[in-house]
Amino acid sequence: MTSPSVRTRKVILDAAREEFAAHGLAGGRVERIAKAAGANVQRIYAYYSDKQGLFDAVVLDAAASLAEAIRTEHRDIDSLANAIFDFVVNDPANTRTMTWARLEREDEFFQLMDTGQSGVGAVSELARLQDAGLVTTDWDAVTILEALIALCEQWHPNTRENGRSDIDRHRALVLRFVRTLAVEPAAS
Amino acid sequence: MTSPSVRTRKVILDAAREEFAAHGLAGGRVERIAKAAGANVQRIYAYYSDKQGLFDAVVLDAAASLAEAIRTEHRDIDSLANAIFDFVVNDPANTRTMTWARLEREDEFFQLMDTGQSGVGAVSELARLQDAGLVTTDWDAVTILEALIALCEQWHPNTRENGRSDIDRHRALVLRFVRTLAVEPAAS
DNA sequence: AGCTAAAAAGCAAATACTTATTTGGAAAAG
DNA sequence: CTTTTCCAAATAAGTATTTGCTTTTTAGCT
Secondary structure (H helix, E strand, O other), X not given: XXXXXXXXXXXXXXXXXXXXXXXXXXXXXXXXXXXXXXXXXXXXXXXXXXXXXXXHHHHHHHHHHHHHHOOOOOOOHHHHHHHHHHHHHHOHHHHHHHHHHHHHOHHHHHHHHHHOOOOHHHHHHHHHHHHOOOEOXXXXXXXXHHHHHHHHHOOOOOOOOOOHHHHHHXXXXXXXXXXXXXXXXXXX | OOOXXXXXXXXXXXXXXXXXXXXXXXXXXXXXXXXXXXXXXXXHHHHXXXXXXXXXXXXXXXHHHHHHHOOOOOOOHHHHHHHHHHHHHHOHHHHHHHHHHHHHOHHHHHHHHXXXXXXXXXXXXXXXXXXOOOEXXXXXXXXXXXXXXXXXXXXXXXXXXXXXXXXXXXXXXHHHHHHOOEOOOOOO
């Protein structure tokens, strides 16, 4: 059913995800992507117009999958924090890609994000928790969310060899942080 | 007094700092560095052997200046956190450089850091506070420090237009975090 | 000081290679 | 038959690094 063009588009995007996560936009090699995808270089240009277009597609995709990962309703900020933490731990490549994007496409980054309405889900989710009186309103949702993501990303992929116990300890640290932002429901 | 070679080394390093902070290792251009330094390309190779050697020199330098910025004794973790925060805010280029280094020289990054004994100062400073019973020992000094730096870096240079008030609000968030790690001195 | 020879610093142009992007045409699909 | 997909090879820059030579600095000596 899937037309060959759709399939090729996908294998190219998959290969690009790995390549760009590893080497970034400037360091990524179009030829390596084509080879890894088992496709021809020319197809990249046919589908994504140029290297940068492909990179942007990868970035949007990464942002979308973060949004996807935290889409469900969360009863509290702990739950939201855990979802973000899991995502970062389980897919370090995505995190790398976002970091590359912030560095290499600084000017276009937020515009790019808006296009894909990426973080929106998480922001509104957090805002909802604030509205419900469960999270402090001392900071706006975006600020808190970015702090949270920054904390989660701390280890991954920035550090050598993270054993399971390291991860658990790191998770505990993140949770300790978010709990300081939680508002205790008033005793009824 | 300063020999010309010393001076040239320095102007090259200064130019490289800017170039690499802006574009990273793969994206940085040797020729641009030479031009900005008002020096010849060949001098770069004479002094730093190659592009990567120059990049590493820049990274070590960035690490050293972070170490320098927090060298003084801190009476509590608030004071330490403020020092780190100030450094990150005042010199976003340094922060970018470190981020580039973690991405582009992932494997060599920590080895590089050890060479320059960069973070050591901050780690031992924090450990001292822990020994004095002023900071939780639930996490080791390295973990806490990396969390702290991650939080401080959150905005800078990752976001558009940070007004003074944004910065102050961000600082407050960082401080809120570190206070949860502080141990109240037992009432005497 | 002044002189001089060795060493170091400086540069423009050449080299050698990588790499993004295009072309022109063949094969497959609709 | 027309359109789309595919590809190998060509193109066209761009870029790190080296070479060969000139100029400046350094350091020893009278």
